[in-house]
Amino acid sequence: MAILEMRDVTSGYGEVQILWGVTLALQKGQMVSLVGANGAGKTTLLRTIMGLNRPWSGQVLFEGEDVSKLPPHAKAARGLVLVPEGRQLFTNMTVQENLEMGASPKRSRADFQRNLELVFDMFPRLKDRRNQKAGTMSGGEQQMLAVARGIMASPKVLMIDELSLGLAPVLVLQLFESLKKLRDTGITVLLVEQNVKMALAVTDYAYVLSEGRIEIEGPSKAVASNPDVQKAYLGL
Amino acid sequence: MDALIRSLIDGLLLGFVYGIAAMGLTLIWGVMNVINLSHGAIIALGMFSVYLLFTALGISAYIAVAITAVLGLLFGIVIYFIAVHRVIDAPELSTLLATYAVNMIIIGVGTSIFKTSPRNVPLDLGSVHLGPAVVPTTRLIAALVAILVAAGLFLFLKYTRPGRYIRAVTDNRDAAEIVGVPSAQVLALSFGLGTMLAAVSGALIATVFPFTILSGGSYELKSFVIGVLGGLGNPVGSLFGGLILGDIESLVPLVMPTTWTPVLEFVLFVVILLVKPNGLFGGEE
Ligand SMILES: Nc1ncnc2c1ncn2[C@@H]1O[C@H](COP(=O)(O)OP(=O)(O)OP(=O)(O)O)[C@@H](O)[C@H]1O
Ligand SMILES: [Mg+2]
Numbered sequence: 475m476a477i478l479e480m481r482d483v484t485s486g487y488g489e490v491q492i493l494w495g496v497t498l499a500l501q502k503g504q505m506v507s508l509v510g511a512n513g514a515g516k517t518t519l520l521r522t523i524m525g526l527n528r529p530w531s532g533q534v535l536f537e538g539e540d541v542s543k544l545p546p547h548a549k550a551a552r553g554l555v556l557v558p559e560g561r562q563l564f565t566n567m568t569v570q571e572n573l574e575m576g577a578s579p580k581r582s583r584a585d586f587q588r589n590l591e592l593v594f595d596m597f598p599r600l601k602d603r604r605n606q607k608a609g610t611m612s613g614g615e616q617q618m619l620a621v622a623r624g625i626m627a628s629p630k631v632l633m634i635d636e637l638s639l640g641l642a643p644v645l646v647l648q649l650f651e652s653l654k655k656l657r658d659t660g661i662t663v664l665l666v667e668q669n670v671k672m673a674l675a676v677t678d679y680a681y682v683l684s685e686g687r688i689e690i691e692g693p694s695k696a697v698a699s700n701p702d703v704q705k706a707y708l709g710l
Numbered sequence: 711m712d713a714l715i716r717s718l719i720d721g722l723l724l725g726f727v728y729g730i731a732a733m734g735l736t737l738i739w740g741v742m743n744v745i746n747l748s749h750g751a752i753i754a755l756g757m758f759s760v761y762l763l764f765t766a767l768g769i770s771a772y773i774a775v776a777i778t779a780v781l782g783l784l785f786g787i788v789i790y791f792i793a794v795h796r797v798i799d800a801p802e803l804s805t806l807l808a809t810y811a812v813n814m815i816i817i818g819v820g821t822s823i824f825k826t827s828p829r830n831v832p833l834d835l836g837s838v839h840l841g842p843a844v845v846p847t848t849r850l851i852a853a854l855v856a857i858l859v860a861a862g863l864f865l866f867l868k869y870t871r872p873g874r875y876i877r878a879v880t881d882n883r884d885a886a887e888i889v890g891v892p893s894a895q896v897l898a899l900s901f902g903l904g905t906m907l908a909a910v911s912g913a914l915i916a917t918v919f920p921f922t923i924l925s926g927g928s929y930e931l932k933s934f935v936i937g938v939l940g941g942l943g944n945p946v947g948s949l950f951g952g953l954i955l956g957d958i959e960s961l962v963p964l965v966m967p968t969t970w971t972p973v974l975e976f977v978l979f980v981v982i983l984l985v986k987p988n989g990l991f992g993g994e995e
Contacts, residue, residue, distance in 0.1 A: 575886075578891055
C-alpha cells in the first residue's frame with residue numbers, strides 16, 4: 475500500500491486552476507523526485523498535499539486514509555511534513571527555538587534529543603549558531619535550518635521544496651547523502667529539485683510535472699534516459 | 711518639587727494599569743493583525759464585573775479581579791469564534807467592522823441594563839507613603855497587580871508551549887500550521903488573552919476611579935496612544951508607553967487645565983506616527 479497518494483487531484487488559487495487531475499503514489503521508504511519547469515505547479519502540488527491549498531476535487535490519501543479535508547497542522551501531527559519553498563522560518567525566533575517548533579507534533583517529542591543530534595550532525599553550522607535569530611542568518615544557513623526543522627518532526631513522509639536552493643554544491647551532495655540515510659531508516663522522501671540531473675541520479679522514482687499534469691513517471695533511471703526528459707530538462 | 715514627585719509616582723502607578731490594557735490591544739494586533747474595536751467595551755465590562763461581584767455578591771474586590779480575568783479570557787475566546795474567526799482572512803476592514811459590531815452589542819445591552827449613571831466600587835484601604843507621596847492603597851495594589859499580570863504574560867509567552875505557539879503564529883502563520891500548530895486555536899487563545907488584559911485593566915481601574923458603562927471608550931483611546939508609543943505588536947513597549955501616558959495624565963494638571971490632557975496625548979500620538987511609526991522602541995519594518 476502506498477504511504478502517500480494523490481488521486482485525480484485538481485486545485486489552484488482563487489479561480490485559477492493549476493493542477494489538472496494529478497495522480498501519484500509514494501511507496502514507504504522510497505525517495506521520489508518531482509521535477510518540472512518553472513511554474514509547472516510543483517509547489518502548488520506540495521501545498522495541496524499539505525492542505526495549504528484545498529483540493530478542488532480528487533483525494534489525498536495518507537497511510538490509506540483520506541486526508542483531503544484535514545488542515546495542515548493535523549497532517550503534520552500524523553507525520554506528513556513539508557519543508558516549504560521560501561523556507562518560511564520563524565525569523566524572530568532563534569535557531570534552537572525553530573528546531574523546537576519543528577518538534578511540535580506529539581509523536582516527535584520523545585525523539586527530540588536524538589533528532590537534535592541528528593540535525594546538528596548533518597549541519598554543524600546550526601549548532602554553532604543555535605542562539606542566533608533565524609532571520610539574521612545567511613540564505614544557505616536558513617535553508618539548512620528549514621530542512622533541519624522538517625527532520626525534527628520525526629516525519630513519516632518528508633517533502634522538500636527546492637532542496638538545493640542557495641546551498642553550495644558540496645553541501646548539496648552531502649545533503650543528498652544524508653537524505654538517503656534517512657530514507658534507509660524507512661522515511662519516505664519527496665523532493666522537488668531544480669537540479670534535475672542530480673535529482674534523477676539519487677532518487678528511486680520520479681514524476682515529471684508539466685502544466686499541472688503528470689507527464690512522465692517511472693524509476694528515476696528510466697526517466698533520466700527518456701528522450702523527452704533529456705531534451706527538455708537535461709539539456710542533452 | 712514634592713508635588714512634582716507625587717504626581718510622577720501617581721502617574722507611574724496608573725501607567726501600569728493603562729499599560730496592560732494596551733498590551734491586550736497590541737497583542738491581538740501583533741498576532742492576527744486585527745484592531746479590536748471592542749477593546750473599550752471590554753474594559754467597561756471588566757469594571758462592571760468587579761462592581762457586580764463586589765457589591766451584589768459581596769466577593770472581595772481582588773478575588774473579583776481574578777474572577778474577571780478568567781471571565782475575560784473565556785469571553786474573548788467566545789468572541790473570537792463567533793465574530794472574528796470567519797473574517798480573519800478577509801481584508802482588515804472586515805475585522806474592524808466585526809469587532810465594532812461586538813462593541814455596539816456590548817454597549818447597547820450594557821446601557822439598557824446599567825443606564826449611564828456613574829458607579830464606583832466602595833473600597834477604602836487607606837493610603838500608603840511612597841517617598842514624599844501619599845497614595846491610596848488601592849492604587850498601589852492596582853499597579854502591583856498590573857505588574858504581576860504583565861510579568862506573567864511575558865513568562866507565558868517566553869517559556870510555555872502555548873506561549874511559543876503564539877509567537878510562532880505571530881511570526882508566520884502558515885509555517886506554524888505546517889509544523890503542527892493548530893493556528894485557529896492559537897488565534898482564539900491570543901484573542902482571549904488580549905481580552906483578558908483589557909478586562910483586568912478595567913477591573914483595576916474600577917477599584918480606583920468611578921466609571922459608567924461608557925467609560926471604556928476613553929481608556930480604549932489611551933490604549934491606542936500607548937500602543938503607538940510602544941510600537942503596536944510589542945507588548946513590553948506597551949508597558950513603557952503606559953507609564954509615559956500615566957505620567958502625562960498626572961503631570962498636566964500641575965501646569966494647565968486637566969481638559970488639555972487628551973489634547974496633549976493626541977498630539978503625541980500624531981507626532982509619534984509621523985516621526986517613529988514603529989513606536990519609540992520599535993525597530994525598522
Ligand atoms: N498565490 C498564488 N496566486 C495565484 N497564482 C499562483 C499563486 N502561487 C502560484 N501561482 C501560479 O501557479 C502556477 C504554478 O506555480 P508553482 O509555484 O506551483 O510552480 P512551481 O512548479 O513550483 O515553479 P518553480 O519551479 O518556479 O518554483 C504559476 O503559474 C504561478 O504563477
Ligand atoms: Mg516552486
